[in-house]
Amino acid sequence: MGGLNFQAAATAIALVACATGRSLDWWAAQSTIPIDVWSETGGAGDDIRLVLTDGRKAEVQAKRRLRVGADMWEAIMKLARGVHHGDIALGLLAVSSGTSQTIAHGLAEDILRIAAGRTDDLTDTGQAFLQRLLEADLSSTKVCQGLAIQNIAALTSDAADIRAAVNRLESLMTNPADATRAWSVLLADAALLIERRSARDALSIGRLLSEQGLGITLGDMRMPTVAAAALSAWTIENNSKFRIIGVGHALSLADAWIPVSCRVKLPETETETAGLQEAMRRYHGWNDRNVRDAKFIDPLTLGRFYRKAVVVAGPGIGKSTVLKRLAATYAFDNVPVARASLKSVATRMRDRGETFAEAFFQIALGDSPVPSAERLLPGP
Known part of the structure; x- marks a missing residue:
């Protein structure tokens, strides 16, 4: 699975969380339930943007088998600037299995340590990150409180997070056996979202699954897709x-x-700017108006x-x-x-x-x- 497909898998996992109303748990203990999932935003995360239930925005950079180098520093500093300046509340460097442990474990732990106000006992990469934050005049504590590195197991060789997403879909489908096909539908759709720079919410996810002949259970109303179907x-x-x-x-x-x-006549002017009496006059005089662009629909x-x-x-x-x-x-x-x-x-x-x-x-x-x-x- 290439870099683009890893990004699609991470996006599809976010779509499952959105549809089921479940937290992604990508940022430690913080509850992060997405209500909108965007792709290719051009923002701090660029790859994935999440609008959360509490209104906060989170962005994700998805990197496959990442190594310490220019690509990593560019991605993490872009997220850091977004958090520092308030463009996003949360930033995530999502990495696949096979990523350097210096990043996936060492730097990830360093970020948690800096977030708690500790700058001692950092790894060499953590020290380098802290130095870059200082040179860029970014608040290291604020940045690291909103930043995380998360390993997402979404490769063929390590697909634990995909299996977890399929398990979540089982609770959404009328027939739990359809969960695997539902995952395939969402994965394919995620690739299209990336290509089209588009977005999904729980309602459109529900429509997508229904259009593919996948029934949604009317059980747990806490799931937004279930509530919409009900x-x-x-x-x-x-x-x-x-x-x-x-x-x-x-x-x-x-x-x-x-x-x-029915015959459609567009208003002469925007009724929002008219007073109540004028709006009522137009309403009662509608049938007497002779409008050239009136049409039947x-x-x-x-x-x-x-x-x-x-x-x-x-x-x-x-x-x-x-x-x-x-x-x-x-x-x-x-x-x-x-x-x-x-x-x-x-x-x-x-x-x-x-x-x-x-x-x-x-x-x-x-x-x-x-x-x-x-x-x-x-x-x-």
Whole structure:
């Protein structure tokens, strides 16, 4: 496994931690649970960036069979500068098996010693590192408190960390026997993330696995990918039927759906800058506007291409049914979504004194099986 593949394996291990909500434990006893995993950032770590649950940023340089020399010094000093200047909270030099023990053991121990305020009994390489920090006017204590060297066993000859990642995936999959295939999917995806300089979060990891026919268990809600899958399943169930006047029973949206279209008109100006009265005037006068660029679209694309939209139609035309179908469609694609009646939200705000967000999420998600489900929703 070459250097790029070692980097991909380290990235895939981070993806598993992100999906399962488990700490990477790359920085001694610190809890480091990633919510976003980035590749090739151009930052202090460059190879991998992690955004952690507490908002801190960590960056990783992944090096295969590293030796003391220019490559090592460049990598570790880049991380040191990032920590010192506050660009990142944590920096990691991730090394493979076969790396010089002078680095993997000696310098790693020296960094822990310097972090504790001790500069005695350092190895020659540790002394050289301390001298470089002083010459660069970097705080040795601050740098070493956020810096670590970690051996990641992710080579064919030493794959203990890969096996541990597969074990974690077993708790995520509906069929634990699929864990090995799930690892292969994430490893291949990690290589693509590196090539495309892209990123993943728990929700997109869940979608990736589902697209590959890998079922996610609805068991441990502490795993963000499990929580998202459970919310999607609940949303599909709660938006699967609708009623029409004159029919005594609910109809299946999947079986009785009649395709409709909607006409899109973009606002004349940004409504955020308008006052309430002006916004209401535009809302009520929407149908009277003659806009040349108005076009008809499939309403099920709302939210994908029109991130902020108001659906306007007369009573009984099917607004609520369209939104139910839209919610179920997104949930089927493993995109977390919430739907609530605006009238019910207004009533709750008036009667209970709740904010819009409090009322909306209580109505939309209060009965869901996922605690604090609103945290799973994508931002606007």
